[in-house]
């Protein structure tokens with residue numbers, strides 16, 4: 023074999039291990055004990071997974087917090103704050119910011135990623151061009167998939183649909199939406215489903231952020247997913263309004279989503295930053311309970327969404343931190359529930375993205391991350407860092423654990 027990761031605790035095989043993971047020709051060849059290999063890495067009983075997966079991040083508009091004025095008062099609209107900047111985005115500017123963010127994703131153990139990407143007459147296809155170059159330049163470290171979407175409206179913004187179609191024709195595999203920012207939200211959702219059918223692409227929509235849970239677009243998305251038999255190919259991101267529903271009502275709705283094949287990405291950082299701004303005290307938290315959704319059969323992931331922009335002026339692309347944030351806000355403590363959250367950065371995210379070759383199994387690409395923890399629940403509870411990352415069997419990242427130097 024080319025490589026063996028020795029003494030690994032595979033995240034997907036709790037209780038088994040430590041085991042050796044053997045790699046040959048960029049793929050996992052076998053999982054067992056005592057393999058001979060040209061190169062070896064001793065994981066010393068640490069957790070190993072098939073790479074973390076960022077299912078929802080905006081690389082194209084990351085790192086622009088310094089271009090927007092500080093918010094005045096509690097009410098903010100990140101979309102109208104950002105829209106005027108977009109005409110000034112050049113291919114080089116988008117590439118440089120997205121690259122800086124992508125490199126943070128890499129050092130935090132991410133090996134697969136779906137980026138949301140805005141397309142409209144202000145930015146045209148410049149961000150798309152930058153992202154395609156970036157995906158190509160970094161394919162040694164990450165599989166980067168592009169989801170194109172209209173952030174500033176579709177039905178109210180002439181020229182947007184033509185540009186989206188151009189991107190789909192050039193190979194964008196996923197189409198998104200943001201009906202909240204369309205003057206006719208229902209019409210946008212109808213149109214997005216029509217385009218997804220015509221170009222046979224998956225859907226990944228921004229949905230149901232706001233303070234009124236009696237007005238939710240998820241019901242229309244459910245109806246269209248069932249009518250057009252798109253089950254397994256539809257993702258709803260945010261779903262912050264779920265946090266305003268009583269648990270029994272949410273559980274019933276979750277079972278409908280699970281039956282329809284609609285997955286949910288929860289984005290704790292942005293929802294915490296944006297929700298509840300209609301109040302000046304006893305602020306609602308606004309983060310959907312991913313554990314409850316998953317317990318009712320919904321495929322869920324947790325992701326970073328925005329990094330250093332008007333919608334979230336924070337971020338270090340650390341998915342394990344995102345799961346810890348979710349646990350903290352939702353008051354999740356049971357080891358099994360923390361373990362479920364780890365799954366929402368790994369195997370459940372792979373399922374949401376319809377990846378067929380993810381995970382620690384012979385034949386899959388040798389995407390491997392050693393995390394400085396003994397178990398998934400420890401990784402989440404303590405925000406433990408990755409120490410080493412391989413993409414298709416090649417070492418892409420090394421991080422050293424900190425050392426103390428007591429006096430001799």
Ligand SMILES: [Zn+2]
Nearest residue numbers: 080138228327
């Ligand atoms: Zn988003």
